[in-house]
Amino acid sequence: FEAYDTIQFTTTREEFNSKDYYGFYIEKNTETDLTNLLPDGTWQTFEINAWLEDNTYYSLDDIKHISGTHYLSSYVATQLSFFEFDIAAGGASIISYTGTDSTLIFPEYALLSGNYRKVTEIKELLDSSQSKYSAFTENTTISTLILNESLAFIGSNAFKNCNGLVNVYLPSALEASSIASDAFYFVKTGSLNFEKARDEAKEITFHCSDTQANELNLVACKYNGSDRHYGKNEAGFLGAGRADLTNSFAKEIICIADISNQVIKNM
Numbered sequence: 566f567e568a569y570d571t572i573q574f575t576t577t578r579e580e581f582n583s584k585d586y587y588g589f590y591i592e593k594n595t596e597t598d599l600t601n602l603l604p605d606g607t608w609q610t611f612e613i614n615a616w617l618e619d620n621t622y623y624s625l626d627d628i629k630h631i632s633g634t635h636y637l638s639s640y641v642a643t644q645l646s647f648f649e650f651d652i653a654a655g656g657a658s659i660i661s662y663t664g665t666d667s668t669l670i671f672p673e674y675a676l677l678s679g680n681y682r683k684v685t686e687i688k689e690l691l692d693s694s695q696s697k698y699s700a701f702t703e704n705t706t707i708s709t710l711i712l713n714e715s716l717a718f719i720g721s722n723a724f725k726n727c728n729g730l731v732n733v734y735l736p737s738a739l740e741a742s743s744i745a746s747d748a749f750y751f752v753k754t755g756s757l758n759f760e761k762a763r764d765e766a767k768e769i770t771f772h773c774s775d776t777q778a779n780e781l782n783l784v785a786c787k788y789n790g791s792d793r794h795y796g797k798n799e800a801g802f803l804g805a806g807r808a809d810l811t812n813s814f815a816k817e818i819i820c821i822a823d824i825s826n827q828v829i830k831n832m
Contacts, residue, residue: 580608580609581606581607581608581613593633594632594633595632596629596630596631596632597631597632598628598629598630599629599631600625600628603616603637606625606642608829610644610647611642611643611644611829612642612645613641613642614641614642614643614645614672614673615640615673615674615822616628616637616640617637617638617639617641617822618635618637618638619638622641622673622674622714622715625674627681638822639820639822639823640822640826641670641672641673641825642670642825642826643671643672643825644664644666645672647663647664648661648662648672648675649661649662650675650677650684651677651688652677652678653686653688654685655685656682656683656686656715657677657682657683657684657685658684658686658688659684659687659688659699659700660690660700661700662700662701662704665706666706667707667709667729668708668709668832669707669709669710669711670711670825670828670829671684671711671713672684672713673713673714673715673821683715684713685715685718686717686718686719686720687699687700687701687716687718687719687720687723688720689720689721689723697720697721697722698725699722699723701723701727702723702724702725702726702727703725703726704724704727704729705726705727705729706729708729708730708731708732709731709732709734709828710727710730710732710733710734711734711824711825711828712735712739712821714736714822715736716736717738717739719739719743719745720745721748722745722750723749724748724750725747725748725749725751726750726751728751730749730768731768731769731770732769732770732772733769733770733771733772734819734821734824735771735772735773735774736819736821737774737818737819739777740777741776741777742780744781749769769813770813770814771813771814771815772815772817772824773814773815773816773819774816777814781814
């Protein structure tokens with residue numbers, strides 16, 4: 566086999582794979598279209614959106630131009646048909662989502678004008694009163710949220726009042742400073758507003774790195790025109806006031822592709 570390079574994929578999710586092998590050889594240093602060799606890529610409403618090797622993601626177009634030795638260890642699969650995208654600086658933004666499942670896996674790539682672009686942001690939209698919202702604002706059906714590895718910005722009110730959330734997986738490269746202070750925020754009306762918001766917030770576990778957890782604990786929330794910080798006065802992260810949210814942050818090393826694999830495997 567000295568004249569050949571190896572392509573191997575080790576994912577074993579049978580629903581995506583009608584092939585009977587997990588590795589093959591290609592001529593050394595040649596570009597090879599692997600789309601007919603890899604798993605079929607669709608299962609129910611899920612479809613493979615990207616392949617992962619170590620920390621490198623390949624779009625479905627990249628896979629057509631791969632050469633050399635590669636070990637594709639995982640993939641991102643998502644319900645791509647439920648998303649609508651727009652071109653954004655450095656990639657693509659999510660502008661619409663019509664899915665109703667409790668599990669939401671963000672795609673790594675969007676196909677726009679014939680080109681695969683990394684999904685880098687959730688677009689901030691404006692309603693008739695000029696208030697900011699997103700494709701996911703007040704979505705109460707999402708319980709597990711898996712954000713994609715290339716996501717670089719989460720805007721204001723992006724997941725406001727998403728009170729079904731239980732688990733949120735943050736990509737390790739996403740900086741806390743790129744998450745709007747009110748991206749995850751609960752508004753409760755009437756007396757004991759902050760206590761109600763606190764109870765909602767404590768139902769969520771944010772799976773993230775040590776650094777992200779420490780920084781998110783200090784995220785400023787706008788409330789009545791004033792800056793408030795976690796643990797001080799009223800608003801705090803998630804609008805939870807003086808609540809101790811330490812247990813809301815599960816500090817761990819996150820590989821988004823592996824998490825999406827595990828979630829789909831258990832569906």
